[in-house]
Each structure stands twice: as structure tokens, then as C-alpha cells.
Amino acid sequence: MDSKKRIATNRWTLPVVLLFSTALWAVRLFAHPSGWPAFLFFVLSVSLMVEINNRNALMRQYSRMVSCSYIALMMMCGDLLCDHRAMAVQCAVIMSLLLIFTTYQQRCRTGRKYWAYLFIGLAATLWPPMLLFLPVYWIAEAAYLMSFTVRSFFASLFGIVTPFWIVLPLLFVPEAREVAQRCYTSFIPAEETLSLLAAPATIVLRPLPSDNTQTSLTAFLILLFAVSAVHYFKQSYADKIHVRMLYQFFTLLALFSLLLLLAVAAVPLFGAVTWHIPLAVLIAAAAPLVGHFVTFSSNRFSTFVFWLSSAVAVVAAVVQTVLFVL
Numbered sequence: 001m002d003s004k005k006r007i008a009t010n011r012w013t014l015p016v017v018l019l020f021s022t023a024l025w026a027v028r029l030f031a032h033p034s035g036w037p038a039f040l041f042f043v044l045s046v047s048l049m050v051e052i053n054n055r056n057a058l059m060r061q062y063s064r065m066v067s068c069s070y071i072a073l074m075m076m077c078g079d080l081l082c083d084h085r086a087m088a089v090q091c092a093v094i095m096s097l098l099l100i101f102t103t104y105q106q107r108c109r110t111g112r113k114y115w116a117y118l119f120i121g122l123a124a125t126l127w128p129p130m131l132l133f134l135p136v137y138w139i140a141e142a143a144y145l146m147s148f149t150v151r152s153f154f155a156s157l158f159g160i161v162t163p164f165w166i167v168l169p170l171l172f173v174p175e176a177r178e179v180a181q182r183c184y185t186s187f188i189p190a191e192e193t194l195s196l197l198a199a200p201a202t203i204v205l206r207p208l209p210s211d212n213t214q215t216s217l218t219a220f221l222i223l224l225f226a227v228s229a230v231h232y233f234k235q236s237y238a239d240k241i242h243v244r245m246l247y248q249f250f251t252l253l254a255l256f257s258l259l260l261l262l263a264v265a266a267v268p269l270f271g272a273v274t275w276h277i278p279l280a281v282l283i284a285a286a287a288p289l290v291g292h293f294v295t296f297s298s299n300r301f302s303t304f305v306f307w308l309s310s311a312v313a314v315v316a317a318v319v320q321t322v323l324f325v326l
Contacts, residue, residue, distance in 0.1 A: 004306045008295040014064035024321045031325040041087035048094040065291035072313040073283045078320025083276040090280035092123040103147045110155045117159030125163045136256045144245040225286040228293035254285035
């Protein structure tokens, strides 16, 4: 057994990764105590990722690499950890995945589907373009969970609109009305967007809305996801059909998140720094694939990718924390 395999299946791997991330979070919170909400969302998301792995047996042997991969990818993205809204949206998406996965081949679990889509609705109240994920969920539910029915369709609609019904009375409060107006006008293209759409050639020349370091780390994350996805579909025959369907759900969600990330990075459709939110969803969907790649790949290339990714994750996490404090 090589060192990568020992690390992936070791019971101390997750505690060590948690200790490392908690230490970095402690430094962040000591310097800027306003980051507590994001930290709490991070802790809840890690717990939900552990629960998804346990309930659905994503790994055919003992491994905590799903949660470790999630933590590593998140700690790389220092800008994302500062965005409370992105962390909340990501947590809601992970919760929706945990709920909807329990409906695999169970067409009668309409109530569970209602709750799953309710969390998508909660995410949409924070960032309305999350409604674009609704058709993706429908397609994935029908193709991979095999539980989509007319009743579940209406349950999803009721789940989506329930959070909006709850916050509707707040619109009668002047302060809340102003916040809602700023939030929901994000669907209205800005003048910069209209000028870019009028001259599509300028979109290619437009700089990405982030610094070079964050752009490079995001590109590295996307490349790691691509390598992990290719590896999984080459080795998926060893998993049960149920597990294969869930990984295909993750892949479809990650691909759509990637397309949305590229769209909002290229064109300011939904306001400033909104690329944090599709990036957060991409990390949540890609983490299981990365964890599977680390655990079950066994050639020199995979070992090189593992150690390179680990080094990049550690260095990037430390550097991002230091820059945040300074």
C-alpha cells in the first residue's frame, strides 16, 4: 500500500485536516471577528458532507477523503471564506443534496423532495440566479435518482416558493424593502453588461473579477475536478449502481456550476463578486469526485497529482490566511 492510500484510508486524516483548518480559522476570527457566520456555515457544511458520505456509502472502503477534499478546496479559496452569502448558499445546496439523495428510486417521498427544494429556495432568496439550478435538479432527479413524478414536480415548486412567501411580509418594512430591491435587481443587466453584449469581442479582453492568485487557484481547482471526473468514469464499474448515479448527479451539478462560474466571470450579469457563489457550489459538487480519485487511483500520475494538490492546498491556505490578516 502506497503512502497516498494509507493517508486516504487513515482514521486520523480527517481530525488532522480539521485541526489544520480550525487553526487557520482561529487566526482569521482573531483578526476579524465578523467572520463568525461564515465559520459556522463552514462547520455545518463539513458535517453535512460527512453525513452524505456515510448515508450513501460514496466510498466502497473506509475513507474520509470526501470531507477532507471539501475542506482543502475551501481553504484554498480565501476570498470565498470571506463571503457570508456564498457560504450560506453552499450550505443550503449541500443540505438539499443530502435530502434529495434519500429519494433514490422512491417516487412516493414527495415530502422529502419538498424539503430538498425548500433549501434551494432559501439559497435563491440570497442569490436569485440559484433558480437556474432548478432544471438541473429536475433532470438529475429524473435521470439519476429515477424518482421524478408529477407530484414531485409540484412539490419542488412549492418548496422553491415557500421561502419567498415567508420573507414577503418583510417587504412592508422600509429597510428590508431596500435590501430586497438591491438583491432582486441583480437580474437586470447593468450598463457595462449591455455594452459588452453589444460588442462580444470585448468580453474576451475583459479581466476576470479577481486577482491573479485567486484566478490561478480557481483554474487549478477546475483542472483537478476534470482529472477526478475522468478517473471516476473510467473506474465507475467497481461501484454499485446507486453510487454511480449519485456521482453522475454530482458531475452534472459541477458542470453547470462551472458554466455559470465562467458566465459570471466573463460578463457582469448578476452584480459584483457573484462568481463566489457558483464557485462554492462547484466545490461542494466536485469534492466527492476528488475524494474518490485520491482514494482509489493507484498509478504514478495520481500520486504526483495528490502530492502536488496537497502542497498547493496547504501553501495556498496559509498564504490566503496571512494576506487576510494583513
